[in-house]
Amino acid sequence: MRVLRSPVALFLLIGIVMVVAIFLGTNRLADRAARQEAIAEAQGTTEVLARSVVGPDVPKGLSNVTRRKIAKADQMDRIVGPRLLDVETVDRVNIWTPDGRMVYSSESLPLVGRKFGLDEDQLEVLENGGRGGGIADPARPENVALARYRAEVAEQQRAAGEEVDEIYDGGLVQTYTQIISPEGEPLLLEAYYTLDEIEERTNEIFNAFRWITLGPLILLILVATVILAGLTRRVRRGAQEEERLLRSAMDASDAERRRIARDLHDSVVQDLAGSAFAVVAVARNPETSDDARETLESAGTSLRSSLKSLRSLLAEIHPPDLHAAGLAAALADLIAPAAAVDIQASVSVEGAETASNEKAALVWRVAQEAVRNTLRHSQASTLGVTVRGDGQRLTLEVVDDGVGFDPARVNTDSYGLRGLRSLVADSGGTLEVRSSLGEGTTVRMEVDAQ
Amino acid sequence: MFLRGPAIVLSFVLGAAALVSAPALASDGRAAKDDPAEVDRDRCNADTSTRAKLKVDLAENNSLRLVVIGTVWSNDTDVWEWKLRHNGEVSDSGRSRGSEDASLSFRVNRTMLNGYGVDDIVFRAENLRSGEVCRTVVNY
Numbered sequence: 001m002r003v004l005r006s007p008v009a010l011f012l013l014i015g016i017v018m019v020v021a022i023f024l025g026t027n028r029l030a031d032r033a034a035r036q037e038a039i040a041e042a043q044g045t046t047e048v049l050a051r052s053v054v055g056p057d058v059p060k061g062l063s064n065v066t067r068r069k070i071a072k073a074d075q076m077d078r079i080v081g082p083r084l085l086d087v088e089t090v091d092r093v094n095i096w097t098p099d100g101r102m103v104y105s106s107e108s109l110p111l112v113g114r115k116f117g118l119d120e121d122q123l124e125v126l127e128n129g130g131r132g133g134g135i136a137d138p139a140r141p142e143n144v145a146l147a148r149y150r151a152e153v154a155e156q157q158r159a160a161g162e163e164v165d166e167i168y169d170g171g172l173v174q175t176y177t178q179i180i181s182p183e184g185e186p187l188l189l190e191a192y193y194t195l196d197e198i199e200e201r202t203n204e205i206f207n208a209f210r211w212i213t214l215g216p217l218i219l220l221i222l223v224a225t226v227i228l229a230g231l232t233r234r235v236r237r238g239a240q241e242e243e244r245l246l247r248s249a250m251d252a253s254d255a256e257r258r259r260i261a262r263d264l265h266d267s268v269v270q271d272l273a274g275s276a277f278a279v280v281a282v283a284r285n286p287e288t289s290d291d292a293r294e295t296l297e298s299a300g301t302s303l304r305s306s307l308k309s310l311r312s313l314l315a316e317i318h319p320p321d322l323h324a325a326g327l328a329a330a331l332a333d334l335i336a337p338a339a340a341v342d343i344q345a346s347v348s349v350e351g352a353e354t355a356s357n358e359k360a361a362l363v364w365r366v367a368q369e370a371v372r373n374t375l376r377h378s379q380a381s382t383l384g385v386t387v388r389g390d391g392q393r394l395t396l397e398v399v400d401d402g403v404g405f406d407p408a409r410v411n412t413d414s415y416g417l418r419g420l421r422s423l424v425a426d427s428g429g430t431l432e433v434r435s436s437l438g439e440g441t442t443v444r445m446e447v448d449a450q
Numbered sequence: 451m452f453l454r455g456p457a458i459v460l461s462f463v464l465g466a467a468a469l470v471s472a473p474a475l476a477s478d479g480r481a482a483k484d485d486p487a488e489v490d491r492d493r494c495n496a497d498t499s500t501r502a503k504l505k506v507d508l509a510e511n512n513s514l515r516l517v518v519i520g521t522v523w524s525n526d527t528d529v530w531e532w533k534l535r536h537n538g539e540v541s542d543s544g545r546s547r548g549s550e551d552a553s554l555s556f557r558v559n560r561t562m563l564n565g566y567g568v569d570d571i572v573f574r575a576e577n578l579r580s581g582e583v584c585r586t587v588v589n590y
Contacts, residue, residue, distance in 0.1 A: 067566045071539030074562045077515070078542070081561070109514040109563050153513065 008229045015221035019214070026213050034202040035135070039173055041202070042193040043131045045087065046175040050189045053083045054093065055179040062095065063185050065103040067113030076104045089193045091172055094142075095179070096188040098126055103187070108146045116142040118188065125176055126188040133175030136192055171195035243422055261314045269310055276303040312336040323357040330364050331385050334371050341375055343400075344382045351389035355449040362427060362447065363387060363396045366420050370398035370443040378402025378441060394449045401440040407433070487588045494575075494584035499525050502584035504573040509561060516562045520573035522584050523555040524548040532575040536562050545578075 049055075059075040076095070084090055084106055092107035100117035102108065121132045136143065157164045176190040282288060283296035312333055328349040338345035352360065367385055374383050380402030388395045424431040429447025487506045494500040501523040509515040522530060526548055533543040546556035562571070574585045 068537050069539055070563050070565045071536040071541040074536055074541040074560075077563055078561060107514070110566065112563065113566070 007232050008225060011228050012221070012225050015225065019217045019221060022217060023210070023214050026210060030206040030210060031203075034199055034206050037202045038193075038195065038199050039133055039135070039175070042089075042173045042191070043133050043175045043177075045089075045193070046133070046177050046189065046191045047131055049087070049090075049093070049191060050177045050179050053087075054080055054095075054189055058095075058179060058181050058187070060182045062103050063097045063181055063183070063187060065101075065113055070112060073104045073112055077106065080104075080106060089197050091192040091194050093192075094190040096122070096126070096190060098123070098186065098188075102142065108142065108149075110149045111142055111145055114142075114145075116140070116145075122176055122188055122190075126178055126186055129178045131175065131177045133173060135195070136172035136174040246422065264310065265314055269307065269314070272303060272307045272310065276300055276307060279303060309337070309340075324353050324355045324360040327352050327355075327360045327364065327387065331367055331387070334364070334368055335383065335385060337375060338371075338383055343375065343380055345371075345385070346383070347385045349387040351391070352387050352394060352449075353389075354391050355389050355394050359394055359427070359447055359449060362423065362429075363394060363445065366424065366431065366443070366445050367396055367398055369420055374398070374400045374402060374441070378404075380440065389449050392449055394447050396443075396445045398443040399440065404435040404437050404439045404441055406437050407435060487590050494522075494582060499523075500577075500582060500584060502573070502575065502586050504571065504586035504588050506569070506571055506588045506590045508564065514564050516564050516569065516571075516590065518558075518560050518562050518571055518573075520558040520575070520586070521555060522546075522548075522557075522575045523553065524577070525554045526577075527554065528577050528579045530556065530575045530577050532558055532573070534558065534560055534562075535570075535572040535574070537565060537570050546575075 054076075057076075057079040059072045059079075062072045062076060065073050080093065084093060092105060094102055094106075094108060095104040096118060097103055098118075099115065101113065101115045102111050103113070105112055118126065124130075125132045138144070138147070154164045171194075173193045173195050174190065175193070176188050179187050179189045181187055279296050279300040283293050283300060288296065328347060331347045331349065335345035335347060352363070355363075367387075371383065371385065374380055378400045380400035383400045384398070386395075386397045386399075421431045424445055424447060427447050429445060432444045433441065434444070435441040494502050503519075503521045505519045505521075507517050509517050518534060520532065520534065522532075524530060524547075527550070529545055529547045531543070531545050534541045541562055542558075542560050544558070546558065548554040548556050558573070562569070569590045571588045571590060572585065573587075574583065576583045
């Protein structure tokens with residue numbers, strides 16, 4: 001299945017399937033065309049038989065032939081028999097009257113004089129001229145009777161120890177056309193042709209076309225595959241380069257933020273902490289007036305609050321203790337600013353202690369981006385960050401009840417999430433953002449714990 | 451006495467031979483459809499030496515057809531008009547004359563369809579000069 005992830009392999013597979021399907025389809029069409037051609041050729045031959053071989057020599061009184069009165073059929077046979085030997089593909093020839101009586105047959109002699117009836121198409125041709133035909137129907141009554149007679153003869157021959165007559169048992173083409181008796185009566189001349197030989201000849205023509213169809217198709221698939229492979233390689237290289245640049249940008253951004261956080265921590269935070277201590281010390285001095293004390297205590301409180309906010313901000317930029325055991329504390333620091341925007345935030349971490357530090361850091365980064373988006377855009381009233389681990393998989397969910405957004409209209413991949421989605425995918429995990437207008441937003445990540 | 455003995459024996463032998471061959475020659479035979487049928491008339495007319503024969507057999511390798519051979523030993527070169535009837539209808543007709551190459555005889559050889567049931571075949575030839583008629587029948 002990994003092979004099918006390759007677009008080139010997939011294209012090749014689909015291409016092969018299409019070529020096979022087209023080849024089979026073409027074969028079927030060619031077979032049908034060959035068969036139509038065979039029938040048309042047979043119909044043409046029958047018309048020639050009617051005009052030149054049989055028609056001109058129909059004896060008077062042929063249409064009165066019965067099972068007993070067959071002298072006229074004798075005459076027909078003496079004329080037609082030797083001529084039919086020259087037409088290789090003819091299996092047999094029958095002549096019918098309008099009432100469905102067979103008055104002559106070159107091979108079905110036991111049936112001469114019997115009535116079997118004609119179908120609509122045959123009657124139409126007999127009365128109005130033209131030609132007709134198709135693949136012979138072995139279920140027609142006269143064909144059934146002939147088959148039965150031949151089987152009986154074969155049985156008799158076998159019983160007498162004689163050589164059994166060879167009978168052609170392949171497909172037959174049946175064609176028919178009108179002839180006119182000397183009395184001016186229309187009769188139906190019916191001829192059967194062996195299908196195998198005709199089809200073999202016609203298939204020889206169509207076989208050349210089959211390979212003409214297949215060759216260019218295969219060549220097209222091969223050329224397209226080579227081109228596609230080249231394009232895919234180029235696209236893949238481009239995507240890899242883009243990812244590398246994205247990662248570089250993110251790394252640079254992280255590095256810069258860490259540098260700022262470090263600088264702030266080393267200087268501003270220390271200074272503020274010192275100032276807060278000094279203000280509190282002065283406020284506690286008994287010699288300080290009440291008014292001044294009150295002002296100093298207020299200033300001290302403000303300083304401590306600012307210090308806390310700054311520490312929280314610094315923690316967001318560069319959390320001090322980003323490993324599995326410290327994940328809960330780091331996430332708690334992350335949601336600290338929520339209170340300032342009237343969002344009731346909570347963190348719940350279970351079973352994440354056994355996760356690797358790398359995966360813990362990934363969870364924290366995704367949570368950081370999701371929380372940041374909630375604080376900036378959601379206008380939510382509640383925010384929940386949940387991490388669950390079972391030793392195998394680590395799951396993060398960040399859920400808010402804010403205004404949400406329409407994923408069809410908004411690109412769910414912000415700059416931050418796009419880079420993280422790539423990182424999560426590389427780690428074998430999935431990152432999903434679900435939202436709808438008025439229904440809040442859920443960011444869900446699932447990744448291996450190790 | 452010695453000469454009479456062998457003569458008697460010879461006459462007995464010839465007489466026995468005549469008795470044996472007569473039925474075969476005189477019969478108006480209906481054979482099974484697998485066997486050929488022949489009719490041989492010694493004379494077509496009591497005043498002449500004309501003889502006729504009709505033979506009917508299945509065509510070689512083709513049980514659907516019959517081979518019908520009518521022969522007339524006319525002992526002349528007169529024109530004879532002949533007809534072959536199959537189940538009462540004229541299947542073929544024509545004129546022929548005896549050929550010196552064929553010992554003053556002529557032969558008609560035709561195929562017919564092997565019909566349903568018994569085929570009644572009649573060969574009739576009439577000398578157009580003398581009016582003599584030869585007629586043989588086979589029921590095959």
